[in-house]
Amino acid sequence: MTDPHQPAPPRPTSRDVARAAGVSQATVSLVLGGKWPGRVSEATAQRVRDHAAELGYRPNLAARNLRLGRTRTALLVVPALTNEFFARVYTGAAAVAAEHDFGVVLYPSPDGTGPARAPFASARAALDGVIASSMASDALSALHGADLPLVMLDSDPAGTDAAAHVNLDIADGMRQVTEHLLGLGHRRFVHLASAVDTWTFAVRAQSVREAAGRVPDATVRTVRAPLDVRAGREAAEQALAVTGERPTAIVCDDDILAAGACKAARRLGLRVPDDLSVTGFDDLALATAVEPELTTVRLPAEQVGERGMEALLAVLEGRPAEPGSLPVRLVVRGSTAPPPAASRT
């Protein structure tokens, strides 16, 4: 138990190491920076390293950042970390960053549409670049000083000055879901859509309608809800409480909404999947926690983060970021089945 009020011993600087090793500060910097082959003898280098280790020297990052004008730090802008998808994106980005001795700092925005007022400065870090996930580009440019390289994830490829895009083939995912249901015989759909108004959800909506539109007698009714279980349940209950022919399948923008839809079904006395098929999107942990397990679309969330970080690193090094969108995969589980006999043609 040491006195907590001793004024914190000043950390050793490279000059301290130099003094201890009997060399100049520049030499320490060269050795520890790995720039010494041919400039410093092996003997001296070792001596420097030894003393650095002994003193517990660790370079002052603020000083280094100032000197180099780069910080090896990227900002990741996400709508909400409590959404597992974004947590996984972060995890992937952070992993790749760590490999390249980069850091990732987060800028979460409470609402889904992006941070409202405070600029990135509130991230309290000097940044080398920005990675923005699933955001409305206008909300972003208000914050984006335009002076930092920008990589956009899962966002509209057109109309932004992003240096690179990493996209998921959302349209294909939703097409696979819809065709899966069509193939099972469903014709009357509800699309339980996110109330958030971003590109990634717009694509979902369009894709469902397109796929269903190719089958003459298929109908799609859209309802929207915020991304939580209760809201999803309420919206689904409302959509199911129709007079006349009940829809036989609910296509959801998200596993969370799908969980809500399942609860709605149960409340109305409908069995999933016998009376009603439900599909999710994202393949979160939730998808296999509920009963029945959700038929959904697996998104490689970590990979999105990884590719995003790789793209940013490429841009920072002047290399071109390789484009291309990531494939997604339909995962059929227990929440989908052929429609009940009474509803078949």
Place this chain on the structure above:
Amino acid sequence: MTDPHQPAPPRPTSRDVARAAGVSQATVSLVLGGKWPGRVSEATAQRVRDHAAELGYRPNLAARNLRLGRTRTALLVVPALTNEFFARVYTGAAAVAAEHDFGVVLYPSPDGTGPARAPFASARAALDGVIASSMASDALSALHGADLPLVMLDSDPAGTDAAAHVNLDIADGMRQVTEHLLGLGHRRFVHLASAVDTWTFAVRAQSVREAAGRVPDATVRTVRAPLDVRAGREAAEQALAVTGERPTAIVCDDDILAAGACKAARRLGLRVPDDLSVTGFDDLALATAVEPELTTVRLPAEQVGERGMEALLAVLEGRPAEPGSLPVRLVVRGSTAPPPAASRT
């Protein structure tokens, strides 16, 4: 579309602003730092602010950090962000930080026990302090340079050199759960425990046994599993497949494990809660997504982050951090009921 290869226009510095406003750099610094009452006339101050805004000046944080020796940045160490609990802790910490113009950078460790080798340096930020959540203190001290103020969350209050602790009354939560089940008439328990070996889980185990121990004929069998649904299901299946008298309640260390236990029950043809009661812990979104909704213990996760950050700020300012542990609350939902008649005394 501008040429992506133009070498990034250098950001304006305080000196640029000074030149534009016809004052010295020091004056700019005084004005923008808010230290000007009595040192700079209002007219001059306004002129400086105008030119700063026009040039789009933003102070170089690296330089400021170097000069001040403080960075207004805290490190939050969490086992895994994909666990909603920690995402919420982060959210709370970041919110309080933002209010005080502080930043939070994360250090996630893949396994639950804490980062293995890389020191905090890989967070790539100059730090003012560290907040560590639910960690084994020895894993931490290996990383902790001992030169930074440390606040520990949900960790053993004894035996560390932390400057402050923010704890949840975990023991009380588990006691409430157990007594709730005892009150319903349960006597044969399975404690489905986390395989992670940290204080917070040790407390749960001890508390279950203590509470059950006060009732003569109550028995507790413990099984352990990693924190995911499948592992929870498998462990629960094994625990339920006993010969002789089946347990009537499964007390889980976590909602995720509880979801697994529910799935196990269904597989074995047991109904929850009629044949088997299941309880969770944390009250994640998951708890109300599954059917039946989980009886669980609500932990004020955001508040843990908030209080942690407040404690760190207090320590940094030399103020004493007010101690005390946060209360938790039993939330009774649909996954618990009296044991089946055949099992009653």
Place this chain on the structure above:
DNA sequence: ACCTCGACGTTATACGTAAAACCTCGGATG
């Protein structure tokens, strides 16, 4: 008329690092 004293700024300096530019000296070279 001289000193004092605020009000209003300015000059100078330090933070710790990286790296360009510069020394020094012993041996190889012409």
Place this chain on the structure above:
DNA sequence: CATCCGAGGTTTTACGTATAACGTCGAGGT
């Protein structure tokens, strides 16, 4: 023997900011 050269360093500078220390100038007191 003068010269070049490379190995092995050192000296110096710059990064942008915050602030301590130091002017300057006009008004007010004596």
